[in-house]
Each structure stands twice: as C-alpha cells, then as structure tokens.
Amino acid sequence: MIWRIIPLTVNKASVNMAIDSAILDEVSAGRSPPTLRLYRWKPSAVSIGYFQSVNEEVNIEACRKKRVDIVRRITGGGAVYHSYDGEITYSVIIPESYEGIPKDIISSYEVICRGIIKALTWLGLKAEFKPVNDITVDGRKISGNAQTRRKGVILQHGTILLDLNIKEMFNVLKVSKEKISDKLIKAVEERVTSLTNVTGMKPDFTKISQLLIKGFSESLKFTYKFNSLTPAEEKLAGEYDKKQFSSTEWVFRR
Amino acid sequence: MNKAELKVKGGKLIKCSVEIEGNCIKTIRYTGDFFLHPEEYIEKLENELTGIPASPETIKTIIEEFFKNTEITLIGASAEDFVKVTFNCLEAH
Numbered sequence: 001m002i003w004r005i006i007p008l009t010v011n012k013a014s015v016n017m018a019i020d021s022a023i024l025d026e027v028s029a030g031r032s033p034p035t036l037r038l039y040r041w042k043p044s045a046v047s048i049g050y051f052q053s054v055n056e057e058v059n060i061e062a063c064r065k066k067r068v069d070i071v072r073r074i075t076g077g078g079a080v081y082h083s084y085d086g087e088i089t090y091s092v093i094i095p096e097s098y099e100g101i102p103k104d105i106i107s108s109y110e111v112i113c114r115g116i117i118k119a120l121t122w123l124g125l126k127a128e129f130k131p132v133n134d135i136t137v138d139g140r141k142i143s144g145n146a147q148t149r150r151k152g153v154i155l156q157h158g159t160i161l162l163d164l165n166i167k168e169m170f171n172v173l174k175v176s177k178e179k180i181s182d183k184l185i186k187a188v189e190e191r192v193t194s195l196t197n198v199t200g201m202k203p204d205f206t207k208i209s210q211l212l213i214k215g216f217s218e219s220l221k222f223t224y225k226f227n228s229l230t231p232a233e234e235k236l237a238g239e240y241d242k243k244q245f246s247s248t249e250w251v252f253r254r
Numbered sequence: 255m256n257k258a259e260l261k262v263k264g265g266k267l268i269k270c271s272v273e274i275e276g277n278c279i280k281t282i283r284y285t286g287d288f289f290l291h292p293e294e295y296i297e298k299l300e301n302e303l304t305g306i307p308a309s310p311e312t313i314k315t316i317i318e319e320f321f322k323n324t325e326i327t328l329i330g331a332s333a334e335d336f337v338k339v340t341f342n343c344l345e346a347h
Contacts, residue, residue, distance in 0.1 A: 050293045053285040056269065076329075078266075078287035105291060105327055132265075132289070132329055149291055254285050 003217070003224040006037035008088070008209045013045035013071035014245035015237065016089070019229065020155055021074065021244070022236035023093045028151035032230060034094040036216050038209050041082040041089070045069035046172050049077040049146065053254045062171050072251050075146035075157065077133065079173055086163035086194065088208055090116075092156045092216065096149060100220070109133050109145060112156050115216030116143055119160075122211055125198055133158075140193035160212070163202055164194040258343035259286075266330030270343040272308075279308050284336070289329035299336075313340055 011019070016039055026032035045068055048057050054070065057079040063070055068081075082089065092112050094101065102108045110129045117135060120127035120142070130136045135143035145158030166185050175184070196202045217224055229237065244250050259269040266288040273281040282303045290296055299320050306312055314337050320326075321333035 049287050051285055051290065051296055052287060053269070053283075056285060074293065076287070076289035076293060105289075106329060146289075148293065254283065 001034060001222065003034045003036060003222045004032070004227045005213055005217075005224045006035065006228060007213075007226055008038045008040065008205060010040045010042045010084075012043065013041055013047065013069035013082070014241050016041060017047070017071050017073060017245045018237040018240035019233070020091050020093065020157060021240045022229070022233040023091070024150060024153050024155050025236055026230065026233050027093050027095060028153045031232065034098060034222065035091070036213065036224070037091045037093075038212060039089050039091075040084055040087070040205070041069070042084045043067050043069055044084045045071060045082045046079055047071050047073050047082060048079045050074060050148075051076055051254065052079060054252050057174055059172055059174050066172065068172050070251055071245055072253070073146065073157075074150075075148045075155070077144070077146035080144060080159060081169040081172055082159065083163070083165065083168065086165065087159045087161050088205065088212070089157060089159050090212060090216075092154070094154050096152050096154055098154070101154065105147060105149070106132055108154065109147060109156070112147075112154075112220075113143070113145060113158075114219035116158070116160060116212065117215070118219050119208070119211035119215035122215070123195070123199060123203070137193055137198050140191055142193050142195070142198070160208065161192070161194040162205070162208065163196040164192060166192075256343045256346045258339055258346045260335055260339040260342065262288075262331045262335050265335070268331050268335060268339045270339045272340070272343045274308050274344075277307055279303055279306055282340075284339075286331075288331045289327075291327040291329075292325070295323075295326055303340075308344055310341060310344070313337070313344075 023035050046058050113129050117127045125137045127137050133145045134141050143160050147156040166188050256272045261267050268286040271283050282300050302316055317337050318333050
C-alpha cells in the first residue's frame, strides 16, 4: 500500500484537529490511503486531552492576551503547549487492520513511535520509548504522543520538541504564579528537553521533517507519494472546524 | 461540589467532582490526562452514576461492572483507581 505524505503545513489549532478528523473519515471509508502528515500551529496553541477540563488546565486569560489558541483534542492525554517556533506535530492515520500494527493499543504506540526514535537516532541522540506514550532522550521527555481508534482507524498524533520556553509554557498552562518559581522551572528542565537542548543548536524545521518522513517510512516499511488533502477531506475539514473544533461547546465541554 | 484527585503511581491523573443532592449523586464528572477507549464511554459511566444513592457499595459495583466491558480499554489508570478517586471525592468537603 502506498502511503500519502502531507508535508509540513502551518494551520491554526482548530484546522489542524479538523484535518486529522477529516482524514480519519476518508481512510475509514477506504477513499484515502494511509497518511502521515506533519504540521505546525500558527498562532501557537494549547491542546488539551479529550477528558481534561479546560478551566483546570488552561490559563484562558493569558491565552487571550498572548493570542494563543485553545483546542480540545479527540485523543486523551495531557495539555500540550504547541509553540509555533518550538515544535513539529505529526499524525499517522491508518486502518486498524494495517499489517504489523498490534491490536493492543499500548504496543501500537511503541511501533508507531519507532519512526520518531529512528529520526532522533540519525541526529546522534539516544532516544527511547517510555511507556505509555512518551519518547525520552537522556531520560528527559522530548516527544509526547496520543492515540484514538474510531471507525476502524488508528489516529496517532504527537509532538517533537525543537525548542522549549518553559516560562512561556507555564504562562498559558494553569500553574499558579507562585509555583512558577526557579525551583519548579528547574524541576521541569530535569524532566523535559528539546532538540535545541540536546544538540546545542536549534534544528531546521525542514531537516527534522525530512528525518521524520524517512524514520516513519523505514520503520513502518512503506513507500509514499507526497500529496495534499483530497477535495472531500478539504470539505470535511471545513465542517469539522466549524461545527466541532472552533466551537465553544466542544472546547469547554469539560 | 466535592472534588478529589488521584495521581496513579506510574500512570496518569484522574480528577473527580461530585455534587450530592439529598443522598444521591446529582452530577459527577471525571477529568484528567488518562486514556479511555472509546472516549465517549466516559459520559456513559457518568450517566450510570448520576441519580444513584451515594453509597460506596453501589458506586463500587457500578464502576467495576462498567470497566468489565471488553470493548473498553483504560490506560494509565484502573477501575480501582476510579473507585478510589470517587470515594475520596465523596469524603471531601
């Protein structure tokens, strides 16, 4: 099966999540091939997990001030700050029956994450999968991943941190002002890292994208063509954006 | 509104909030960074617990029975963790 790769695009948060849902529907209907897409978020955004409370996790006022978008994902997991300058997000969208993908969700995280680990290895890094859904370098988290299974399709999306501004992150996530102390920042620095931290220089977005494409295609053993969304996906994405991901009802439902 | 949270060792965080009216659960909500597949089942669980007497035995039975459903996969927490956080929540004031 020839995959489709949608190379690095830049979208606002609700559109990014709407595109994932649109592709999921079309892969489910058998009209779109297995797909890998890479994207960035502009403006920078906070995404929260399906089960999270927006009021408990996000400093809504700070997001308004800094013009940071807020979106709820259809996947579980935690709140993520997607800085436009500091990260690349990927989505892998494949049928559940795809050869070589374990039925067991936890095992399938690891299989899909191998593509990222390969890419990081080519940068000279010792990257490891850390169950349930993280990838670490030198014991520090550099990539977080989340998966859902709907309509017979697996959607796994995740982030690779290129650069990390902890103060900026804490400004938009709900951590009390007193807690944003030097001590806490140090504790986070010990648990989270970025490609800039581990390689000593900020990597190029194009280069990382190319490595991720190579990593995923080698680890999942697929050939691919570059392509964009189909007209049907474009239309569906527009609908999902408007009816679901941009709606206050969806974002604030928990 | 009663609130409690539970950080599962080696797992995720579950938060629970419960509103009691009379001796019954008026509303109940679970939030957190755990994974539950299919995701919509969280609302089913909350619906099953709504309106029932706030007794530990009843709650424990409903939660345990709920997660026995083989269609459900819970990651980063267990049925017992949901029971525990709900009990903690009922005791919180």
